[in-house]
Amino acid sequence: GENVEQHPSTLSVQEGDSAVIKCTYSDSASNYFPWYKQELGKRPQLIIDIRSNVGEKKDQRIAVTLNKTAKHFSLHITETQPEDSAVYFCAARTNSGYALNFGKGTSLLVTP
Amino acid sequence: EAGVAQSPRYKIIEKRQSVAFWCNPISGHATLYWYQQILGQGPKLLIQFQNNGVVDDSQLPKDRFSAERLKGVDSTLKIQPAKLEDSAVYLCASNQLNTEAFFGQGTRLTVV
Numbered sequence: 001g002e003n004v005e006q007h008p009s010t011l012s013v014q015e016g017d018s019a020v021i022k023c024t025y026s027d028s029a030s031n032y033f034p035w036y037k038q039e040l041g042k043r044p045q046l047i048i049d050i051r052s053n054v055g056e057k058k059d060q061r062i063a064v065t066l067n068k069t070a071k072h073f074s075l076h077i078t079e080t081q082p083e084d085s086a087v088y089f090c091a092a093r094t095n096s097g098y099a100l101n102f103g104k105g106t107s108l109l110v111t112p
Numbered sequence: 113e114a115g116v117a118q119s120p121r122y123k124i125i126e127k128r129q130s131v132a133f134w135c136n137p138i139s140g141h142a143t144l145y146w147y148q149q150i151l152g153q154g155p156k157l158l159i160q161f162q163n164n165g166v167v168d169d170s171q172l173p174k175d176r177f178s179a180e181r182l183k184g185v186d187s188t189l190k191i192q193p194a195k196l197e198d199s200a201v202y203l204c205a206s207n208q209l210n211t212e213a214f215f216g217q218g219t220r221l222t223v224v
Binding site for chain 1: 152153210
C-alpha cells in the first residue's frame with residue numbers, strides 16, 4: 001500500500017521567516033495530495049491540496065509543489081505568524097475511491 | 113453546512129472493557145472513514161464505507177474492532193475488549209467522491 005514519509009518531525013522558525021515541510025510517497029498511482037493543519041485538541045483541517053496534473057499551487061502565504069518524477073511534494077509557508085503554530089500533515093491518495101494515507105506530521109512552532 | 117459530528121468527545125475505560133463511538137457525517141456524503149490517531153502520529157485508516165458497504169477494512173483489528181454504517185448515514189465503531197494500546201483519538205471523516213475529506217472533532221479514548 002501507499003507509504004507517506006514526512007520531514008522534519010519538528011520545525012521551529014521565527015515570525016516572518018519561511019517554513020518548508022517535505023513529503024515523499026511510494027505509490028506512483030497517487031494523484032491527490034492534501035495538506036492538513038491540526039491545532040492542539042482540534043480536528044485536522046484542509047489548508048491546501050494539489051492534484052497530479054499540476055506542479056504548483058498557491059493560496060496567499062501557502063504554496064504546495066509536486067514533483068511526480070521524484071514522488072515528493074512540499075508545503076511552503078511564507079511570512080510565518082504565531083497562529084501558524086500547529087501540527088501539519090501531508091497525505092496522498094491513489095484515486096478518488098480510496099482513503100488518504102497520512103504522514104506522521106510536522107510540529108511547527110513560530111516564535112514571535 | 114453542519115460538520116461531521118462525533119460523540120462522545122472523551123472516554124476513559126479499563127482494559128478488557130468495551131466502548132462504542134458514534135459518527136454522523138455531513139449530509140449527503142456517501143463516503144465515511146474511521147481513523148485512529150495515536151499521540152504524535154498521523155491518522156491511520158481503520159475502515160472506509162461507501163454508503164453502507166465496506167470499501168477497505170484491511171487495517172481494522174477485526175478480533176476486537178467492529179464498525180457498521182446502517183442505512184448509509186450514521187456509523188458506530190466498537191472496541192471489545194479494549195487494550196492499553198487502543199488509547200488514541202478516533203477520528204471520523206466524510207466526503208463525496210473526489211472532494212475534500214472533512215473530519216470530526218474526534219473521540220479521545222484512554223484505556224487504563
